Amino acid sequence: MSIAVLGAGAFGTALAISLAGKGAVTLWARDAQGMGQSRENTARLPGCPLPEGLFVTEDLAEAAKAQTLLAAVPMQKLRGFLRDHAAALDGKTIVACCKGIELNTGLGPVAVIREVLPHATAAILTGPSFAADIARGLPTALTLACADKTTCATLQQSLTTANLRLYRTADTVGAELGGALKNVVAIACGAAIGAGLGESARAAVMTRGFAEMQRLAAHHHADPVTLAGLSGFGDLTLTCTSTQSRNYRLGLALGRGEPFDSATTVEGAATARAVDALAHDNGLDLPITAAVAGLVENRLDVASAMKALLTRPLKEE
Numbered sequence: 269m270s271i272a273v274l275g276a277g278a279f280g281t282a283l284a285i286s287l288a289g290k291g292a293v294t295l296w297a298r299d300a301q302g303m304g305q306s307r308e309n310t311a312r313l314p315g316c317p318l319p320e321g322l323f324v325t326e327d328l329a330e331a332a333k334a335q336t337l338l339a340a341v342p343m344q345k346l347r348g349f350l351r352d353h354a355a356a357l358d359g360k361t362i363v364a365c366c367k368g369i370e371l372n373t374g375l376g377p378v379a380v381i382r383e384v385l386p387h388a389t390a391a392i393l394t395g396p397s398f399a400a401d402i403a404r405g406l407p408t409a410l411t412l413a414c415a416d417k418t419t420c421a422t423l424q425q426s427l428t429t430a431n432l433r434l435y436r437t438a439d440t441v442g443a444e445l446g447g448a449l450k451n452v453v454a455i456a457c458g459a460a461i462g463a464g465l466g467e468s469a470r471a472a473v474m475t476r477g478f479a480e481m482q483r484l485a486a487h488h489h490a491d492p493v494t495l496a497g498l499s500g501f502g503d504l505t506l507t508c509t510s511t512q513s514r515n516y517r518l519g520l521a522l523g524r525g526e527p528f529d530s531a532t533t534v535e536g537a538a539t540a541r542a543v544d545a546l547a548h549d550n551g552l553d554l555p556i557t558a559a560v561a562g563l564v565e566n567r568l569d570v571a572s573a574m575k576a577l578l579t580r581p582l583k584e585e
């Protein structure tokens with residue numbers, strides 16, 4: 269099956285490098301020329317050479333000729349990207365490789381693909397993985413979700429590589445909620461550590477954050493098993509404990525009162541705001557998400573957010 273990765277950020281480039289180990293892969297980049305010459309994505313994934321079987325192009329129509337397309341642009345850019353290229357993309361199999369909830373609609377990547385490209389087959393690839401680890405060929409396990417079970421099994425075969433092991437599920441909603449929410453909780457964990465509140469506080473935030481993930485997933489009728497898997501618990505664990513994570517690092521900066529480069533892709537910031545709005549509209553109790561939304565909108569500081577969480581009415585676990 270021919271494969272193209274659309275979007276040459278850190279994750280798209282890493283996936284293309286990994287997949288090119290077992291067959292020809294096309295990587296669509298807005299600025300393909302430099303990468304094609306240096307055979308490296310110096311801006312987003314330095315130090316990871318592009319293998320021979322990886323063809324880089326700026327021509328989306330050319331890339332979209334592949335049977336399977338991996339869309340690796342940030343969540344808040346996904347709709348615009350799909351719309352801009354709808355003529356080439358509709359009717360194809362599109363695997364979303366982004367994590368988040370769209371700010372204006374409250375939708376996840378699979379729902380956005382279905383809305384913009386009504387004739388496409390939508391799937392999502394998500395789970396605990398840093399781009400640099402994948403590109404270096406370190407062992408990684410991810411969740412591949414697609415409602416069509418036959419397509420899911422075919423994609424699982426073609427996207428699994430020697431070091432990238434995929435588990436499949438039909439539960440696209442659970443897979444995308446896990447990947448979206450773990451980033452929000454990672455910001456909260458970074459803030460707790462950055463503010464010097466200690467590792468016990470982080471464990472509390474992670475666990476109660478996971479409870480919020482389960483609550484939101486139940487509201488959307490997702491399978492709790494998906495949330496307990498790689499795309500939920502797995503990615504929560506990685507992202508809340510590693511300074512490789514940009515979401516965690518934003519939290520650290522907030523906790524320390526330090527500036528943070530606003531050009532960095534931090535999916536949890538917009539997602540916290542989107543999910544906080546969803547929670548209000550649907551009467552859901554998601555206090556950590558609300559605190560993160562307050563932090564990223566500069567309505568709250570870390571001390572007030574922690575106080576608000578600690579003084580909530582006592583309840584059963």
Ligand SMILES: NC(=O)C1=CN([C@@H]2O[C@H](COP(=O)(O)OP(=O)(O)OC[C@H]3O[C@@H](n4cnc5c(N)ncnc54)[C@H](OP(=O)(O)O)[C@@H]3O)[C@@H](O)[C@H]2O)C=CC1
Binds near residue numbers: 365367397398
């Ligand atoms: N980095 C990681 O370790 C992982 C990331 N992810 C997910 O992957 C997704 C992408 O993140 P990541 O690759 O890290 O992001 P990066 O910040 O590394 O890169 C973002 C990429 O998106 C491109 N882009 C931005 N806007 C548009 C647009 N409107 N149309 C087309 N392309 C656009 C950028 O192009 P340009 O360079 O031209 O600006 C750039 O190539 C996120 O949802 C993230 O959560 C998932 C797992 C791991």
Ligand SMILES: O=C(CO)COP(=O)(O)O
Binds near residue numbers: 395397451513515534
């Ligand atoms: O999604 C990721 C790890 O699974 C990458 O995390 P960040 O986007 O926080 O860097």
